[in-house]
Amino acid sequence: MSENIPKLRAALEGMPAYKPGKRDAAGGPVSYKLSSNENPYPPLPGVLEAVGEAAGAMNRYPDMACSGLLDELALRFDVPVERLATGTGSVGVAQQLLQATSGPGDEVIYAWRSFEAYPIITQISGATPVQVPLTPDEEHDLDAMADAITERTRLIFVCNPNNPTGVAIPAADLERFLDRVPRDVLVVLDEAYREFVRDERVVDGLEVYRDRPNVCVLRTFSKAYGLAGLRVGFAVAHEPVAAALRKTAVPFGVSQLAQDAAVASLRSEDALLERVEALVGERSRVADELRAQGWTVPPTEANFVWLRLGERTDDFAMACERAGVVVRPFAGEGARVSIGEVEANDLFLRAAEVFRKTM
Numbered sequence: 025m026s027e028n029i030p031k032l033r034a035a036l037e038g039m040p041a042y043k044p045g046k047r048d049a050a051g052g053p054v055s056y057k058l059s060s061n062e063n064p065y066p067p068l069p070g071v072l073e074a075v076g077e078a079a080g081a082m083n084r085y086p087d088m089a090c091s092g093l094l095d096e097l098a099l100r101f102d103v104p105v106e107r108l109a110t111g112t113g114s115v116g117v118a119q120q121l122l123q124a125t126s127g128p129g130d131e132v133i134y135a136w137r138s139f140e141a142y143p144i145i146t147q148i149s150g151a152t153p154v155q156v157p158l159t160p161d162e163e164h165d166l167d168a169m170a171d172a173i174t175e176r177t178r179l180i181f182v183c184n185p186n187n188p189t190g191v192a193i194p195a196a197d198l199e200r201f202l203d204r205v206p207r208d209v210l211v212v213l214d215e216a217y218r219e220f221v222r223d224e225r226v227v228d229g230l231e232v233y234r235d236r237p238n239v240c241v242l243r244t245f246s247k248a249y250g251l252a253g254l255r256v257g258f259a260v261a262h263e264p265v266a267a268a269l270r271k272t273a274v275p276f277g278v279s280q281l282a283q284d285a286a287v288a289s290l291r292s293e294d295a296l297l298e299r300v301e302a303l304v305g306e307r308s309r310v311a312d313e314l315r316a317q318g319w320t321v322p323p324t325e326a327n328f329v330w331l332r333l334g335e336r337t338d339d340f341a342m343a344c345e346r347a348g349v350v351v352r353p354f355a356g357e358g359a360r361v362s363i364g365e366v367e368a369n370d371l372f373l374r375a376a377e378v379f380r381k382t383m
């Protein structure tokens with residue numbers, strides 16, 4: 025029989041599947057999705073109009089170079105267009121970076137637990153994942169990550185703030201780590217949640233990458249900008265890396281709807297900042313109230329909180345679901361809960377309070 029089955033790459037065997045955040049609470053009277061770190065707000069002003077116009081031309085391929093979006097990004101972030109590259113979400117850009125740098129025999133380092141796509145896209149590339157456990161305080165163990173570098177290391181992901189723990193890396197620690205990384209190893213600063221960072225000790229990757237040709241920054245329109253459904257992200261990288269990203273991109277991968285929505289979102293900065301500020305306010309409220317209930321909540325700079333629940337994780341997720349909120353459990357480890365609408369956060373806090381009393 026086996027000769028009738030197409031030969032598939034051995035690298036795919038035993039590969040973890042990406043587990044998306046569950047969409048709905050089963051059967052409850054209400055259901056809020058706090059499982060995917062999405063933005064609870066509707067699209068920013070001007071976005072629906074831009075998408076509507078682009079939709080009328082969907083018989084045409086999109087602008088493959090994403091030139092309108094690149095021009096807008098160059099203006100907004102004060103970087104030359106040659107240092108920008110786009111992709112189908114920042115996870116798409118991350119996959120392009122792996123294709124550009126890593127293959128069988130190479131090693132890719134990242135903290136663990138971190139963004140669950142890292143092991144998947146690393147294994148797809150054929151490279152070997154090297155996972156470095158977080159410290160007991162849920163921080164990146166940057167010394168251990170630097171110690172893990174070998175002559176086979178090609179790429180290092182630094183998730184800042186980290187998904188799912190929310191903890192961010194102080195500038196001094198990051199700089200010290202980067203000083204230890206050989207210049208021919210690419211460091212990817214994954215800043216999917218950058219807009220939510222308020223701790224002034226956490227440096228913006230766009231300041232760090234400038235003097236370091238082996239550092240690039242990943243950003244996304246999926247979180248603060250609220251365009252998760254349209255799949256568009258970008259990298260800021262020195263020219264050789266940005267050029268490699270253009271080579272490894274899926275042709276026409278970023279739809280015209282996504283490109284035009286991203287441009288319109290960038291032009292709605294005031295509304296964006298207002299919404300992000302409201303979410304940051306809710307984040308403080310949720311974290312403070314959880315701590316008052318007796319929970320240990322790591323300091324979060326992202327749009328979610330992390331509760332290390334160990335063996336109680338799945339019970340907790342079920343209790344939240346019964347209360348009408350879907351959270352993201354990582355079995356045996358903990359639950360990540362996105363900051364959502366005020367009503368959703370309230371429902372979650374009530375469920376957490378009741379559950380806490382059972383512990």
Ligand SMILES: Cc1ncc(COP(=O)(O)O)c(C=O)c1O
Nearest residue numbers: 113114115139187216244246257
């Ligand atoms: C750390 C991190 N990076 C990247 C992404 C990917 O986002 P997208 O592909 O939607 O841009 C996510 C999404 O959850 C994330 O948490």
